[in-house]
Amino acid sequence: MIRLLEGIRVLECAMLPTGDQTSRLLGDLGADVIKIERPGTGDYLRELGDRITPQNSVFHLLCNRNKRSVELDLRGDDGRSIFFDLLRTADIFVDGFAGDACEKLGIGYAAQAEVKPDIIYCQASGFGTRGPYGQIPVHGYMMGAVAGQEQYEIDDEGVVRQVLNPQGQYFSGSIDGPLSTALYAGLTAVAALRHRDLTGEGAYIDAAGADAVLANQCLDAVMSWNADRVTDRRNPPPPVGMDPRKRPKYTWYRTKDDKIVLLAAIEHKFWDNFCRAVGREDLLDVKNTTFAVDFADGGRRDLLDELVPVFRERTAAEWVDIARRYDIPLSPANSKLDLLSDEHLRAREIVHDSVHPVAGPYTSTGWPAPVTGQPFDLRRPAPALGQHTEEVLAELGLSADEVAGLRKRGVV
Numbered sequence: 001m002i003r004l005l006e007g008i009r010v011l012e013c014a015m016l017p018t019g020d021q022t023s024r025l026l027g028d029l030g031a032d033v034i035k036i037e038r039p040g041t042g043d044y045l046r047e048l049g050d051r052i053t054p055q056n057s058v059f060h061l062l063c064n065r066n067k068r069s070v071e072l073d074l075r076g077d078d079g080r081s082i083f084f085d086l087l088r089t090a091d092i093f094v095d096g097f098a099g100d101a102c103e104k105l106g107i108g109y110a111a112q113a114e115v116k117p118d119i120i121y122c123q124a125s126g127f128g129t130r131g132p133y134g135q136i137p138v139h140g141y142m143m144g145a146v147a148g149q150e151q152y153e154i155d156d157e158g159v160v161r162q163v164l165n166p167q168g169q170y171f172s173g174s175i176d177g178p179l180s181t182a183l184y185a186g187l188t189a190v191a192a193l194r195h196r197d198l199t200g201e202g203a204y205i206d207a208a209g210a211d212a213v214l215a216n217q218c219l220d221a222v223m224s225w226n227a228d229r230v231t232d233r234r235n236p237p238p239p240v241g242m243d244p245r246k247r248p249k250y251t252w253y254r255t256k257d258d259k260i261v262l263l264a265a266i267e268h269k270f271w272d273n274f275c276r277a278v279g280r281e282d283l284l285d286v287k288n289t290t291f292a293v294d295f296a297d298g299g300r301r302d303l304l305d306e307l308v309p310v311f312r313e314r315t316a317a318e319w320v321d322i323a324r325r326y327d328i329p330l331s332p333a334n335s336k337l338d339l340l341s342d343e344h345l346r347a348r349e350i351v352h353d354s355v356h357p358v359a360g361p362y363t364s365t366g367w368p369a370p371v372t373g374q375p376f377d378l379r380r381p382a383p384a385l386g387q388h389t390e391e392v393l394a395e396l397g398l399s400a401d402e403v404a405g406l407r408k409r410g411v412v
Contacts, residue, residue: 019096128208143177
């Protein structure tokens with residue numbers, strides 16, 4: 001188990017991946033996460049998307065792992081009283097709702113700070129609270145839309161379509177808005193713990209998905225924003241979707257066993273290593289000697305045609321072995337299913353197998369930054385709605401009869 005945040009308690013009021021993932025990351029690192037849910041309804045992520053069993057969607061099993069679930073009606077005084085009792089035991093509160101929903105419930109940052117001045121209040125939403133979009137409810141693709149992640153075209157029927165791999169974007173891949181938000185929110189919350197320990201001060205964190213998507217595309221963004229200031233355009237990075245013939249040293253090739261590998265030998269030293277490893281010293285001079293990095297063909301327009309048959313001579317496994325032995329930037333280009341058998345990813349335990357007590361076998365991602373001596377595993381599978389209500393309230397000192405009375409009144 002990763003225990004870096006052991007002893008830290010997180011309260012969560014969230015539905016759907018943005019807030020759920022924020023506290024999940026903290027739980028993966030060892031924090032005790034208590035998910036507070038509306039009685040009878042809870043987080044409808046349990047039913048969103050494909051379900052393995054009822055109330056156990058693939059998303060829920062990931063986003064709500066390492067948490068305890070408590071049903072608590074925050075709309076009444078009794079529920080809020082219990083909430084603030086729990087808050088006194090907490091270090092971080094994760095607000096996964098849009099806008100001022102928690103404030104309207106009487107549990108916003110100002111109300112929490114009165115009860116626990118050093119609380120770290122971490123709101124993780126699509127657009128954040130600061131700015132004119134703050135009250136708009138958000139789903140994942142909206143974060144990318146505001147952040148300029150996609151490009152669009154309009155067909156003859158007036159239908160707007162996303163342009164796949166558009167020219168001019170230097171770094172490819174769709175950015176996951178909710179998870180990006182969670183990463184920045186979680187990192188900032190952990191930094192706030194350090195600040196609290198030094199100063200005794202809490203913090204209000206306003207993490208936004210659109211901001212996070214933009215931050216994850218910062219290299220592409222700065223290329224666009226500073227285009228008019230560039231004075232030397234002789235060696236730009238290749239745009240996504242660029243013709244492989246114009247970037248043969250940094251492109252994909254088919255192997256003998258019909259798999260795909262990605263060659264990225266753009267530094268001169270790596271290109272030289274590649275040429276010697278495959279016995280093609282005649283290609284050593286195919287480089288632009290003006291720059292340390294060369295994305296292009298060095299003036300040899302048939303370079304891609306020379307390399308295609310070279311890659312067909314060996315299997316993907318043989319190419320990876322050559323990359324290791326000769327110090328060449330070259331890797332498999334995996335499909336999602338290939339990931340399950342990739343020896344490197346398996347060795348790093350980022351592909352994690354578990355068994356949920358209701359849903360059964362489940363494969364998900366582990367922790368991407370292993371900690372020596374603390375192998376990643378699940379302390380708690382994703383909970384059923386209210387599964388830990390009695391357990392958590394007992395920790396506050398409530399008796400079984402008192403909890404039964406609260407349940408009878410619909411407070412829990």
